[in-house]
Amino acid sequence: MFSRTEELAIREDVFRWLDERMIDHGGYELSRAVLSSYEYGGVRIPLLDRGKGIRNPIQLSSTLSIMTGWKKNPYQDSEDESGWVTYDYRAGDGGDNTKLVRAWANGDPLVYFRAVREGFYLPYYPIVIAENDPVRRHVRFPLDPGLGILGDPLSLSYTDIQRRYAASIVKTRLHQPVFRARVLHAYDGACTVCNLKHSELLDAAHIVPDADERGIADVTNGLAMCKLHHAAYDRSLMAVTPEYEIRINAQLLDEVDGPMLRHGLQEMHGRTIRLPSNRNARPSPDLLAAQFANFARRSASVDGGGF
Numbered sequence: 638m639f640s641r642t643e644e645l646a647i648r649e650d651v652f653r654w655l656d657e658r659m660i661d662h663g664g665y666e667l668s669r670a671v672l673s674s675y676e677y678g679g680v681r682i683p684l685l686d687r688g689k690g691i692r693n694p695i696q697l698s699s700t701l702s703i704m705t706g707w708k709k710n711p712y713q714d715s716e717d718e719s720g721w722v723t724y725d726y727r728a729g730d731g732g733d734n735t736k737l738v739r740a741w742a743n744g745d746p747l748v749y750f751r752a753v754r755e756g757f758y759l760p761y762y763p764i765v766i767a768e769n770d771p772v773r774r775h776v777r778f779p780l781d782p783g784l785g786i787l788g789d790p791l792s793l794s795y796t797d798i799q800r801r802y803a804a805s806i807v808k809t810r811l812h813q814p815v816f817r818a819r820v821l822h823a824y825d826g827a828c829t830v831c832n833l834k835h836s837e838l839l840d841a842a843h844i845v846p847d848a849d850e851r852g853i854a855d856v857t858n859g860l861a862m863c864k865l866h867h868a869a870y871d872r873s874l875m876a877v878t879p880e881y882e883i884r885i886n887a888q889l890l891d892e893v894d895g896p897m898l899r900h901g902l903q904e905m906h907g908r909t910i911r912l913p914s915n916r917n918a919r920p921s922p923d924l925l926a927a928q929f930a931n932f933a934r935r936s937a938s939v940d941g942g943g944f
């Protein structure tokens with residue numbers, strides 16, 4: 638067993654290590670294999686438990702991580718729209734629960750892993766457990782420290798300003814990372830336009846922007862795109878028809894510039910995007926049509942000027 642100071646040092650080291658892994662993976666999901674490879678002082682300490690949601694390494698006096706497994710709908714069950722997680726410890730055994738309750742009592746920072754698909758996780762850290770309910774046998778914590786400042790929505794009623802603030806944090810901390818992981822996975826981690834495969838250079842583009850009412854964070858409203866094609870798409874310099882054909886803005890097609898313009902954009906005109914093999918993950922033709930209408934309207938109204 639380590640001293641308290643060393644325990645906190647291990648936790649800090651885990652967070653640093655996760656920062657590095659997230660950079661390596663372009664802010665993408667992490668596999669169970671990667672999460673099992675963490676070492677401290679030459680000793681391997683897997684960050685997830687094989688059979689349980691609560692990870693209690695023998696070296697630590699309280700819980701190191703909590704995991705929510707793969708579920709069909711990521712926004713149901715334990716997480717609510719307020720960005721707070723209710724974690725049930727009914728199923729665990731006595732020893733696991735003792736360490737979980739101790740993490741709450743000590744205010745120990747830990748990691749929350751949520752599965753985005755079987756065996757792949759997004760980490761949230763540092764998490765501090767805000768509440769322990771020994772009667773219902775669950776703990777509650779916010780996914781972001783900013784939400785903790787607002788207080789638990791179950792015991793307080795938020796003002797409109799607080800509700801909007803909470804909604805914006807939930808969008809950036811919960812919905813967008815899950816959207817990104819799902820879209821990049823659906824497209825096998827490659828740009829749907831040019832097939833570039835470097836995850837550090839890839840984004841999950843919204844077909845209909847998320848500011849729009851229809852701009853949902855669902856994989857059918859997403860396209861995996863490299864930074865160049867994402868920017869071109871968002872600025873209507875490029876579009877995708879409901880038949881999945883790539884169109885480049887007419888003015889841009891006539892421009893003369895270096896190889897990036899020629900190979901990166903002009904040569905994409907008329908090609909077909911690479912579709913996800915999973916039919917359910919393919920882009921919605923209705924959403925593509927809505928966005929393509931914007932592109933066509935802008936191209937017509939600009940008619941050779943304005944870009």
Ligand SMILES: [Zn+2]
Pocket residue numbers: 828829830831832833862863864865866
């Ligand atoms: Zn691309």
